[in-house]
Amino acid sequence: MATMIAENGPSTREQPEVSSPSPDMLKLEGLLNKNMRIRMTDGRTLVGLFLCTDRDCNVILGSAQEFLKSTDTFSQGEPRVLGLAMIPGHHVVSIEVEADSLEDTQGYGADH
């Protein structure tokens, strides 16, 4: 567990003055590099690694893949590879993570 945290590296460099991050913040940090599924306002869904966010909930996903909305029959199965993608906060409809990765995070949070 401890090694995994070290590898993941909570981003302490940016805010060294924050001595004790809040539990919410730790949870958010725990999600870094986890697979995330984001639904956008136009119905498309992006799946990728959670890399970065800010106050306005703008999210950057790495190795992102684009899935069309489920109603679209054409080229349903095949996702489109997007790579690095930023989803503006106001276009984020829903955010999902895989259940097992959430457990890890909660475990991490509880340890402290």
Added chain:
Amino acid sequence: MVMKSSVEDDDAGWGLGIPEKMKNNANWVDITHEFKGACKELNLGELLHDKLFGLFEAMSAIEMMDPKMDAGMIGNQVNRKVLNFEQAIKEGAIKVKDLSLPELIGIIDTCFCCLITWLEGHSLAQTVFTCLYVHNPDLIEEPALKAFALGILKVCDIAREKVNKAAVFEEEDFQAMTYGFKMANNVTDLRVTGMLKDVEDELQRKVKSTRSRQGEQRDPEVELEHQQFLALFNRIKFTRLLLTALIAFTKKETSSVGEAQKLVVQAADLLSAIHSSIQHGIQSQNDTTKGDHPIMMGFEPLVNQRLLPPTFPRYAKIIKREDMVAYFGKLIERIKTVCDVINTTNLHGILDFFCEFSEQSPCVLSRSLLQTTFLIDNKKVFGTHLMQDMIKDALRYFVSPPVLSYKCCLFNNHQAKDYIDSFVTHCSRPFCNLIQIHGHNRARQRDKLGHILEEFATLQDEAEKVDAALHSLLMKLEPQRQHLACLGTWILYHNLRIMIQYLLSGFELELYSMHEYYYIYWYLSEFLYAWLMSTLSRADSSQMAEERILEEQLKGRSSKKTKKKKKVRPLSKEITMSQAYQNMCAGMYKTMVALDMDGKVRKPQFELDSEQVRYEHRFAPFNSVVTPPPVHYIQFKEMSDLKKYNPPPGSADLYLAASKHFQQAKLILENVPSPDPEVTRILKVAKPNIVVMKLLAGGHKKETKVLPEFDFTAHKYFPVVKII
């Protein structure tokens, strides 16, 4: 374990790697609310991120839902269903048999427009492959359409192969990606042309059977049908001729180039008939219920939207049908010109041909065809001559070096042979590169010309060494002959040509500001053209020396006195033209200096740079050249200092001097025996400038603060000066 693998992924970069663990059955948990809540705790501008991921990486992310970056959102903006070929057939949205004549004509014309748009630099996915029929011609039951679809695919495939092979394109010229589409590779070229020919014959029978007979009452419906059959016939025939011409270019024999030329001429003959029958084809329907795009049966502009790379979306505007025929006309003209290259045998002639062809800014296909016609796969010029032999011929033609003369003892001396052969071998790559550079688009050419000077500087060095070695060898064998600066003169000539072209192209590409003109024209007139002319006259006298020796040898054998006929010197035309160019440049230089004296040249507020910085930047590529040595800014300032004259000339004197230069250029050009278009173009600039300079010398509008205008419409390199 999962996290470990994702970290390794990260090490490889956040690019396009697909996470290995993409199970659909993964158990997704919604955390929207918590996530958004947690984000609120961040300060303004604060980023929560992995330690390996910073603002720098974040900059390269594409922004979703921004129409300028997100190609995927476009597909969602239309309400209609985007169907692929199979789906469209299943839904009955597209016909694969019993198409009407207007439908066929309309589809073919739209395909032609797509083909042209692709050739002009757009991606295949957004042009030709928006036509569903070409996705899988096997599914088409209508023979004419099937043959046409295969034909278009073959045309694309050969064009792509040619352009790739010639390698004279950049991102802005051409998109070679095929996105995994099959380019009719399962059918041979011969089979496709055969299918087109069969369809063509069938249509010709229909055309004949609907033709009006003498004395017959014409049924307007039959007449219309006749017109439509004829329109379709012409289109199929055009496709076949275009394809056959391109196939001819892939053959290795030089004779096939002539064949290609004949074929494109035949194709060109069909164009006016195609143009006048465009209205017979169906037009795209602007069905508002389906979305904003005009939709044409068989075409789906968005079908490949998801194949496009994750870069910013590029919109391919398909050209109009009315412009299609004109484009084909010009393309065929260019291909015809390309075919003429095989009639030029001299390397210098070929180089001039490439320069001249490039001046029309031709399309990437014709440029590539020219390259592949010049050097065929076997690395021989036109498939028959060795580049080394071409270079030797060029040397003979230019400086007649004794080593290459049959009458000289060096010709059969094996050591001399070794020297010259290794030199010529070393020349062949740079010269092939030089010719290839002229195949690039105009803007890229300039950049590449600057770089090739380095290669020529190395050659120059070698040429001088070989000259010296050959000279000492010759002194031992035939003391009355010399071998001084023969090869060196030839390389220097090419060096100077490249340098001149490099500077002049800056005018064409509108790179220079008005206040820079004076030192560019100075460098050209006082330096490069002066060197070029002395190089040419050295070559000329070297030729004459060689001729004299030949004559004497002849005289010794036959008592008959050879007639002293005044022969036209081979280089005289080039010497004359250089004189004219030099005078034009000198005239422009003096004009610019005088205008500056009168305060009529706007200068920038030099804050972070200076004139010296700009000057050095403009001539930077020349620093790699040893001969001629680069003129540094300080030297230039000293050499062009007007204070060294007593009394220093005023603006009026300079205007008058400029006028004389233009006058001189005019005189020279008017005496050129068969003037070519270039002569006429320069004259169009020289004549008005003589008058303007005389007026300015006389004090015309001396007080006006309005800046003069420089009009480059008559000539790319020399403007007509206009005082308003």
